[in-house]
Amino acid sequence: MSWYMQGGTDSDVAISTRIRLARNLAGFKFNLKTEDEIQKLEKKITDNLYAIGYGLKFFKLKDMDDITKMSLVEKNIISPEFVLNKNEIGSILINDEENICIMINEEDHIRLQVFMSGLDLENTLNLAIEIDQKLENLLGYATNKKYGYLTTYPNNCGTGLKASVMLHVPSLLEAENINKILYTISNFELNVKGAFGEGSKIEGDILQISNKRTLGITEKEIVENIKVITQKLIEQERKARKILAKTNIDLEDKIYRSYGILTNCKKISQEETNKLLSNIKLGTDLGILPELTDAKIRKLYLYTKPANMQKKLGMQINKTERDIKRAEIIKEIIKEK
């Protein structure tokens, strides 16, 4: 089963954990542009594919159809910038569970990513380090005593590590001023963003927390720092939920109205879907909405996204048709036994 369809630790609030390591191979220029260099790099990696293991398979972006590529972006498995690069110089190594995905020729030669459901920074980091050491032995990295792992842009060098956690915090966002939360978090050298990285807006009450610093700090320190803040936010979200659930019927009303619209509408935009899914996810997490399960909520989130919906349907459809199909798919998933 794909990792994002499974539950995890603290998954009433923590949606997912990601560890990303930026690496570059010794003996290659940074930021490869020419066909020739790119092919050489790809060959070096694919020649070692069996030795790397983990069930990883190699795909060139230019050989993949747009919907498949966008479906990976929607799952936060590859970056939008990677796909939108007009020269399509990128490729990926990915396994069937999709919890390991290595982007090749993104900003760096290698962007090794490991994903887990819920909050699980240690295990995610351990698996990433294990794969990373294998890659280092097989491929040879560009490193430097002072700057650690060398990267195309200096803001990633040192550990080359970006750890991030996605949190669903609807009650916190309702109870507290978002700017106050953002300010507090930024004091801990962390970034807070929407689900789709830099500059993406906060949608569906989902925050992405990640480290700012990569240099002059150990991997353990980075992960520990995020863990402390994340657990604090999870605690605060749970407290806010309890208060909202206790003091009035408004929360229950909001959750059930969202459920009523999702199960009855004949067309719905992705934006509205995200808003309503956030409400019903909160409902199941609080045990207020026994009509739904965690697994169904995960399915609803995934298959209401444009590319994943079209992938499921096996056809390309325009926005108007998608809004209608989205309403049908939502009903189907909710009705499933």
Next chain:
Amino acid sequence: MSWYMQGGTDSDVAISTRIRLARNLAGFKFNLKTEDEIQKLEKKITDNLYAIGYGLKFFKLKDMDDITKMSLVEKNIISPEFVLNKNEIGSILINDEENICIMINEEDHIRLQVFMSGLDLENTLNLAIEIDQKLENLLGYATNKKYGYLTTYPNNCGTGLKASVMLHVPSLLEAENINKILYTISNFELNVKGAFGEGSKIEGDILQISNKRTLGITEKEIVENIKVITQKLIEQERKARKILAKTNIDLEDKIYRSYGILTNCKKISQEETNKLLSNIKLGTDLGILPELTDAKIRKLYLYTKPANMQKKLGMQINKTERDIKRAEIIKEIIKEK
């Protein structure tokens, strides 16, 4: 069965028909104020109760509890002004079906009203005239050759007849400028108002059409005039519905979202209820919403009104409690077999 729980002619648009005759008895002052005169008038009427027939029963307003009185106002069977009169000098004659209600000591000695479901001006008028002649023979009316039936205020004299029809015109109100409709209707010497008479706002897409003139025009002419305009509006509403239903999925979406909210919300105001009921009534009238029946829609309209809800529950509750109970009652009625 109460008249308002039944279907009628053109009831996809026409909700109800009412004929009201303003009459005053000879030998009494107009607009009675003293206890003594009022008792004398009431005695004259109650002495003839058996002779009048029609299963009419006599009730003094001051003997009725507030919820019962307001429940009659909500059904448009008695006027709000009649109940709100601080001296509580009024009384009523009413039958079990509630399709005949005579207000005593409202603005005039007698306000004879007959109600029917749907659009049925002729039959309603015929029944009113039949009762009226009986009352005239038994009680003796104040009349005048030039001004016909004499009334407390001159704007009612002549025929003393007010004929009115309630129309549910959601699509017309969406398709056309309401001011244009109002202007056209007022050219035919008709009034257009909300459901609760003079100055009441149009709520839930329901218009009340009634005649302005009562003098220098026959009963038949009044009724014919309203009938022509009403049938025109019904036709226009049906045309607008067809256009809205054909051109897009928006109407179906609106109807089902309203249904989804009504069947899932945990609290709801009367105002929102009226708005959503208007949408689902349109849905059943168009055959778009097979989940519901006309009879259930009628029940929903009635028992979501504050006084009728409290009468059904058998207890007095405040607005916050009503909003919660209203959501429960809506679910119950919709679930009924």
